[in-house]
Amino acid sequence: MTAPLLSLRGISKRYGEVRANQAVDLDVAPRSIHAILGENGAGKSTLMKLIYGVETPDSGEMLWEGAPLTLASPAAARRQGIGMVFQHFSLFETLTVIENIRLVVPGRTAALIARVRELGAEFGLEVDPFAHIHELSVGERQRVEIIRCLMTDPKLLILDEPTSVLPPQSVAKLFDTLQRLRDGGVSVLFISHKLEEIRAICDRATILRAGKVTGHVDPREHDAHDLARMMIGRDMPEPPPMVPSQPGETMLELIGLTYTPDDPFGMPLKDLALSLKAGEILGIAGISGNGQAELSELISGEIRLPFDDREQVQMMGEPVGHLGPAERRKLGFSFVPEDRLGRGAVQGMSLARNSLLTAHPLGLVRHGLIPMAQANDFTRRCIADHDVRTSGVEAEAGGLSGGNLQKFIVGREMMLAPKLFFLAQPTWGVDIGAATTIRQKLVALRNQGVAILVISEEIDELFDICDRIQVVSQGRLSPSLETRKTRPEDIGRYMIGAGAPA
Amino acid sequence: MSAARIWPKLMKRERPSLSIKILAPLVALVVATLINLLLYLVMGKDPVAVFHAMILEPFISFPSFSEVLLKTGPLLLIAEGLAIGYRAKVFNIGAEGQFIIGAIFASALPVWYPMATGQWIWPTMLLAGAIGGALWAGITAFWRVRLRANEILVSLMLSLVAAQVLNYLLLGPWKDPNGFNFPQSVMFQYDAMVPLIIPGTRVNASLLIAVALALMAYVFMQKSFMGYKLEVGGLAPRAAGYAGFSEGRAIWLSLLIGGFAAGLAGAAEVAGPIGQLQRSISTGYGYAAIIVAYLGGLHPIGIVFSSVVMAAIYIGGDNALVSADLPIAAVRVFLGSLLLSYLMAMTFVRYRLVFARQAIGGAT
Numbered sequence A: 001m002t003a004p005l006l007s008l009r010g011i012s013k014r015y016g017e018v019r020a021n022q023a024v025d026l027d028v029a030p031r032s033i034h035a036i037l038g039e040n041g042a043g044k045s046t047l048m049k050l051i052y053g054v055e056t057p058d059s060g061e062m063l064w065e066g067a068p069l070t071l072a073s074p075a076a077a078r079r080q081g082i083g084m085v086f087q088h089f090s091l092f093e094t095l096t097v098i099e100n101i102r103l104v105v106p107g108r109t110a111a112l113i114a115r116v117r118e119l120g121a122e123f124g125l126e127v128d129p130f131a132h133i134h135e136l137s138v139g140e141r142q143r144v145e146i147i148r149c150l151m152t153d154p155k156l157l158i159l160d161e162p163t164s165v166l167p168p169q170s171v172a173k174l175f176d177t178l179q180r181l182r183d184g185g186v187s188v189l190f191i192s193h194k195l196e197e198i199r200a201i202c203d204r205a206t207i208l209r210a211g212k213v214t215g216h217v218d219p220r221e222h223d224a225h226d227l228a229r230m231m232i233g234r235d236m237p238e239p240p241p242m243v244p245s246q247p248g249e250t251m252l253e254l255i256g257l258t259y260t261p262d263d264p265f266g267m268p269l270k271d272l273a274l275s276l277k278a279g280e281i282l283g284i285a286g287i288s289g290n291g292q293a294e295l296s297e298l299i300s301g302e303i304r305l306p307f308d309d310r311e312q313v314q315m316m317g318e319p320v321g322h323l324g325p326a327e328r329r330k331l332g333f334s335f336v337p338e339d340r341l342g343r344g345a346v347q348g349m350s351l352a353r354n355s356l357l358t359a360h361p362l363g364l365v366r367h368g369l370i371p372m373a374q375a376n377d378f379t380r381r382c383i384a385d386h387d388v389r390t391s392g393v394e395a396e397a398g399g400l401s402g403g404n405l406q407k408f409i410v411g412r413e414m415m416l417a418p419k420l421f422f423l424a425q426p427t428w429g430v431d432i433g434a435a436t437t438i439r440q441k442l443v444a445l446r447n448q449g450v451a452i453l454v455i456s457e458e459i460d461e462l463f464d465i466c467d468r469i470q471v472v473s474q475g476r477l478s479p480s481l482e483t484r485k486t487r488p489e490d491i492g493r494y495m496i497g498a499g500a501p502a
Numbered sequence B: 001m002s003a004a005r006i007w008p009k010l011m012k013r014e015r016p017s018l019s020i021k022i023l024a025p026l027v028a029l030v031v032a033t034l035i036n037l038l039l040y041l042v043m044g045k046d047p048v049a050v051f052h053a054m055i056l057e058p059f060i061s062f063p064s065f066s067e068v069l070l071k072t073g074p075l076l077l078i079a080e081g082l083a084i085g086y087r088a089k090v091f092n093i094g095a096e097g098q099f100i101i102g103a104i105f106a107s108a109l110p111v112w113y114p115m116a117t118g119q120w121i122w123p124t125m126l127l128a129g130a131i132g133g134a135l136w137a138g139i140t141a142f143w144r145v146r147l148r149a150n151e152i153l154v155s156l157m158l159s160l161v162a163a164q165v166l167n168y169l170l171l172g173p174w175k176d177p178n179g180f181n182f183p184q185s186v187m188f189q190y191d192a193m194v195p196l197i198i199p200g201t202r203v204n205a206s207l208l209i210a211v212a213l214a215l216m217a218y219v220f221m222q223k224s225f226m227g228y229k230l231e232v233g234g235l236a237p238r239a240a241g242y243a244g245f246s247e248g249r250a251i252w253l254s255l256l257i258g259g260f261a262a263g264l265a266g267a268a269e270v271a272g273p274i275g276q277l278q279r280s281i282s283t284g285y286g287y288a289a290i291i292v293a294y295l296g297g298l299h300p301i302g303i304v305f306s307s308v309v310m311a312a313i314y315i316g317g318d319n320a321l322v323s324a325d326l327p328i329a330a331v332r333v334f335l336g337s338l339l340l341s342y343l344m345a346m347t348f349v350r351y352r353l354v355f356a357r358q359a360i361g362g363a364t
């Protein structure tokens, strides 16, 4: 093996009681795409933050091209040639691409623009330097982040779960870019929960479990099952068995739902129709940015319709289009939004106080006051029943690993015992073991007669659990397709707006 | 690179501890005091005399201390109200105007019915003042919720309007006919005055009301669901929207509470130490209370302490004016340096210093 670009020796990091990384050894070879695998909370993001200088290790040493490396800040890491794209992007939405780049990269604007174009052509990262960030899709924003890293000529690029927010088409494009980067001499550290992706593109993989390295492997020599077993230490759980559904009463109905957002860059919705019965799971497939965000806010009540249009959204047989989220929840509705920090949970608050956000009607509030004992109880149960790995009810939501926070939010909403349960991207960033558990629970709820609506970009997930699928494209909704009689290709055709097969 | 070796770096703390949060304002106070004493020294004043007059006197001389308590009342009231709004990120900067309108509402009763008697008068005045302040703040809430007008600007400008309303009344309809043309109202009757609680001083029952409201603010912010909703709205507006906590209601509530408290404070001023409506009813309480709210960490109990400190600075400044011959601007300079020291101290609550030996930029 050639001399490694980066070596970690015995790196450890604790957060209070939590040992996020324990004596981690890692070698990243030049010109390689190196995967970091592990369950939620295994310490992957923490390790990347140490390498990028966001956090400092408690002990251990780092070697960069053979010389000891101490980083005081991300700026220091960038000077060494280490770049990172975080899972949660750090772009200013109201600024243009080039303005965002200028904030971090020194140089004259004209030269920077030329460089953006040049890098774009070289690595398949085309973006318009003058576009405002809020006009861009998630995939394009990610390209901006990557270009911004590449401007400083990094030798190592770190990507934390880059694909969990991308539609399949953009994933292929990203992989093409990464391969070109590798061929151009850049090493990539890559985190993903999607094992097939890792097998497709990575030449090495390091597996973390509970903060410790449990193995270094060549992912191409193992199948996804093997990798999963190394990751979670047991066999992969089976996908949930499907029993034929016995649909009951209609719990959610959209009748000609039409909506034009105030935001000129939102997606207007045109004449959507959908009907969901108790004991059914309905999936909404589609590439993100086709109206999912608007649809989810219209169903949750975060966007209200004018009183005259209230019939366009019906829950449990009542028109609710004009009602807010709290009133809809009173009817037996609960909801998991696609963004967990800042929407599904409040970053700086403890888990117990985050329970209150939507679980307050379950006796957590008495005479307008909050008896914390009840909230703590509820939270403890949620943590135990949904395998949330955390130090306890006092842990701040922002300190949880991405996947564990997602499990907490899904658990909290499930514990509300909804009649109508709506989830947007329920398994984003959740490891495969936990994702399967969530799917199993959803199917179990369906069998008990809960009506479930799932928005997801993962076709496999939808095929695993849904009775029916509808596809959203350009703000329109396809007719309902029975999953058993549908092939993924049919969904694909609707996704690009080509409509029903002839 | 060599600069990076000499100068320590700021590193973000994972989680600021409670003790450092409490320590920071105290350190700021000490630093500001030292800076100012140094300044007086440079000005050729006797720092020992200044120190005695400014820092010790307010606490060791009983008459001085009673004046501190007198000034604590309005500062405490206003700051508690403002802090609730600030936690919800509703920035009411117009407490001064709400204070003035509160004073005007309260004065209406004795001005129109100077002969009325009975123990009901002063409580009614306080209530009227509180309602007046809330109504005045309500104007800001209305524009903010309806037109998305910035509440900082609206509330601030309404303070200027309130001052003009006061001028109009004092120069016109409410001017005391026997007052030698001074812009002030009649002196209020005995029953329009809040009863004194410490004999021989001017400290009255409004201080007790302020302390009681501070305790209520504590329960509201730390224990009540309503306070929780406001806090969520301040920390993560989209999470509040997701949970269905109405943003408009949070804005209304924040401003009404702030206005209510400031109006009550204004009423207690005219029905207390001043005893009539006049131009100089407020010596900038509405603005000073903003500093008090932040010095107290926006925490209801912290504000109890910071309002006493602020009142002591006012009184100590007055003392030093007389006995140590300090200029009038000294108090303002002190407040300014206190605020700056506080902001700097807060930086160290959020970040810690890391010295070059521990971590250096770049490879070694």
Ligand SMILES: Nc1ncnc2c1ncn2[C@@H]1O[C@H](COP(=O)(O)OP(=O)(O)OP(=O)(O)O)[C@@H](O)[C@H]1O
Pocket: A015, A018, A019, A020, A038, A039, A040, A041, A042, A043, A044, A045, A046, A047, A389, A390, A391, A398, A399, A400, A401, A402, A403, A404, A429, A431, B014
């Ligand atoms: N700022 C923090 N404060 C406290 N604990 C933290 C903090 N950041 C991470 N942790 C803890 O460290 C552990 C590792 O977290 P990390 O984010 O590295 O996990 P991960 O492997 O990236 O998981 P995921 O796949 O869910 O993103 C978790 O138990 C987490 O709760």
Ligand SMILES: [Mg+2]
Pocket: A044, A045, A046, A401, A402, A403
């Ligand atoms: Mg992570």
